[in-house]
Amino acid sequence: MMERCSDSITVHQCFCPAKLRGARSSVPHPLALLTSPLQQRPVGRLKSLFKESIVIKDQREKVGRESRGPVVLQESTRPAAISQEKIDADRKELEKITTVLPPRLAGTLLEKPDFCEVVELVMDLGRPPLARFPSGDLKLSTDVITQEDLAYAIDKLGAFGDDNRAGIDRTLHRISCMRNRDGRIIGLTCRAGRAIPGSASMAADLIASGRSILFMGRPGVGKTTVIRETSRLLSQLHQKRVVIVDTSNEIGGDGDIAHIGIGRARRMQVSKVAAQHRTMIEAVENHMPEVVVVDEIGTEAEALAARSIAQRGVQLVATAHGAELARLIKNPTLSDLIGGIQAVTLSDDEAKRRKGPKTVIERMAPPTFDTAVEIIDRRTWRVHLDLAAAVDSALKGHEVEGQLRVQREDGSVEILEGGASWDDDSSPTSSSTSALFDESIAADRRSGGAGAESSWSTVGWFGGAVDAAAIAILPHGLDGHAVKDVIAGMGLERSVLLTPHLHEADAVLTVRERLRGGGDDLVNDARAAGQAIFSMKSGSPPSIIKAIRALAGIDPSPFSLRDVSAAVDADPSSRKRVAALRSEHDIARMTGRSNIVSKTNYKKKSAALEEAKAAVEELVLAGGHAAELLPRSPDILSAQEDLVRSYNLPFEVVGSDSDARLRILPQHYTSGDNERALGTEWDARSSGWHTV
Template sequence: MTQRRITDDLHALLGVLPVPIAEAVVRGNNSDNLLEIILDLGRKPMARFVDSEIELLPEEVAHEDIDYVVSRIGEVDADNRAGLERTLHRISAIRNRRGHIVGLTCRVGRAVYGTIDIIQDLLETGKSILLLGKPGIGKTTMLREAARILAESKRTIIVDTSNEIGGDGDVPHPAVGRARRMQVAKPSLQHEVMIEAVENHNPEVIVIDEIGRELEAAAARTIAERGVQLVATAHGRTLENLLLNPTLSDLVGGIESVTLSDEEARRRGTQKTVLERRSPPTFDVLVEIQERDRLAVHADVAAAVDALLRGYPLAPEIRVRAASGEIQIEKPAPTQAVSRQARGAGRRGTAEAFGGPQRVSGPVRTTPNYAEMREEPAEENAVQATAVHTIRVFPYGVARNRLMQAAKRLGVPVLVVREAEEADVVMTLRAYYRAREQPIVQAEERGLQIYALRANTIAQIEQSLAALFNLPEESPLPGDLVSAASQTQTAIQAVLDGQRFVDLPPAVASIRRMQHEMARQAQLVSHSYGKEPNRRVRIFRD
């Protein structure tokens, strides 16, 4: 059903503005999309709409204009906000160093019915819900509608710090329905009113706008632990923003540093000191308001935080309200892994090109080490295949963040999993493989492929991923080829003129193959030396 919008009396707001400015707003003929009117001393008055902003007058705002508005709105509170009684309009002041008002933001307040249907099923579960989103995106509007819906069946109290939910004056706006409203004398006292609401008025639901201080976060936890449902907004746009905010991170469980055992650190592929969630989250569900009609829902905050801290972020559920009013829900798609049989085909040739031992399902096979051997022409015939499915990799002793970075650089679909039981491939270090660590032995017994790296470096990880996905080698730029060919020709001539040998600069395999071919055509000998990425060709006489 298409949402029904009810706009508060815009004339009440226009009535406190200087007449020329009010008339300019009316001439704009776009009141349905009007968000706020900006009056800054010495600047032209502006009107901001949902998707644009315009200058209202060519004349600059004067002291008289600001004094005109202030004289009609009454006292500006300690939070530099004032309202118009029986409306949802809000006027916020900007002061200079002497405390004089030099700017005003006149925000249009609207009651919008039908905005909460996109998460109404979550409200009805009784779980505590936290709304995040950028300023002006509709958090308070959704919160107001949530209070009205919940108040129809539960004892609901609004802690209205700035009178933004229920409007100014002693009588709350009809948009909050049967919900009771408690006003806050000073913003710094919000946490006390939150606790007072629980102790004195026996609510089943408490609705709070803008939790922004540590004391308010602590009060919210106290309320949740008493079994009261919380519906609130907080400063931040995403779960990660909130988690990194030391003041508010307790809302989602908080963070603390813990030290892992050697075995656990290897199993996770992390350092011994890691971050973990400190306690159960205050809010069960977190909703990121990405756009007015598009939300990202984290239905299990505890699981989402744990996954984020361990580097395995969980995809949220996406909810979208279509133009027709229909609610569309996109569940996170399960990742489809490649079958081992399909992945095994055509892999051996590519894996050998990178050196280093590889464990394939079945008997152990050690690949030749090309670190001190000549490049073979077979490099030109490496098997190439396109990986079209995600492969689940369990890193044991390999840095998880480096694995994710390498996968991102190569553009391959890798899902880093927590347990070997969830994996298609295990990636570890040679030292752990040779030590026959228990997870490695168990992986072998299950027939998993095991890639053993010489070192825990991004270059080594990229080589293993390239082998795993049968990636074609990246072609060098034409300029690099010309430069390499010129250097090679100079080296060949130096050897022909009697020099014992010449070492060429480090190069990728395709350039090294070209250098070997040029040396062969000059009836000279060439070998490759060193380890990637510093592997180079040496040219000398037979």
């Protein structure tokens, strides 16, 4: 089908081949280069399997939340047809895994209608044999596995290596064994291996760019399958010299002849697992590759070898166990892949220039890889196009936000700019990157302060309906997993929401060090917007629990946000007023200077005067809001009054005895001249001042 877009770019409608008898679930096939009809060039010389097609989409649908970013441009190459010969060949190869089963079990498995979907076979001594499918486990027999059954399987295999793995010649199947203390085999796991064309389609543009790519993900998510297909694309489609360092023979299969699934790539086997790093260096020195592919970088020596390869100008494609980038940064063994981290002590001048602490955590060196891909599941990936920038952002305490790529049922790939997640699913997420909040602030200004429609107004991040009086919190500089776990553990999923947008938040929840120095962009934006800021001494779960209880109104606190929603129903402008009043407490108690927040310095006159000065300059003069300071002794109150008089601002003293405190009022206060109202509690409704 041919369509014509408004920008005169031809669109070829991709098709999904019908699911043929006996074939595995069809997986869409890859894409190649971004191009227009005037720039189209041949991208390969494959004769039978693939044809080129371009998919150009402007997707702005919501997947959890509305996607942002430019028009999505992608090109996809798909199999024109799947021949019956190909189907028969795939089934014949899959049937080879049954050769390790006793005949009575092999026949039972082959008779299953969904045999082609089998994932692995499990044979444990003294237990019934199992066949695992995507739909669940299937018991192949009620009889238990005996030592004779295991001996039959071992006789069909080659010798197990020092990693307790073996294979079937010229197949991708992997057989792993379990041993007892004496070294005798007591269990086998037979994992079915498949070469799936199209499994790397979501990274085809990265593959073609020549960038070094690191694939991360949990075990079993499909990392090895992806780099096997990547090897085929690079060697066959892009005509590059590819060498695979195949430690466990998982990429190229068992035996001396590599599996056809790796295309024209060459495969180097490794004699011992401990020698993988030496084989990696040998591949570069002896065989002049343009690309080196490595599966499962897991030791410090292998990480250093990978860095050496990258420094020699060779494209590197590798995998590593790790659910997400943030956890890889904290891994002391593998952190060198992302450049390594180190604590740096700044000079006094540099710390003052940065407006931050003297000791900071920084990236030690350029990352080994240019791009990192988190494989969340087989159809959802998160891509960090600039790995160095992502690591730097994470080390500054920001939530790392990557590019979310989702593969649709029809095989097309949708790119959601800036998509990210608290956890490893495709649910919406929270982020603290300055760009995201700059966008939120800009949206507020464009809409006159009303902000965009809240994405959490009807459905919270946890899914389902939310309370009408729900509050929204923006975590900043905190572990998003910890905040979400605390909210879930307290049973407040419907009452307390997380939002990445400053204009949607009722309060910003952060740690105290973020308020020091005035160099945090988000804190400055929140203060400029009159947003409530609640700080904690640390981001530990007990501190988060205490903060959530206070904000949600469970514990009596002046910082409770529970009154906001009710007030808004009666007066839409009250949200800003209540938030401003709450911010007054924040400015007075959390100006970001340790000698103010410390209780041991309350009686010092210098601290009290600095508190008053900060309240005047940052809240009253800059924002036109009133500021109420902490209770002080009479002599300190007098000193604070003298300071406020020097700014020609009205003020009043509220409370009595030990609770006496100064309230600084804006210029448009209309209740009269400066007055001392000792012993009189202030009421917002009867006061003459108002906020702007």
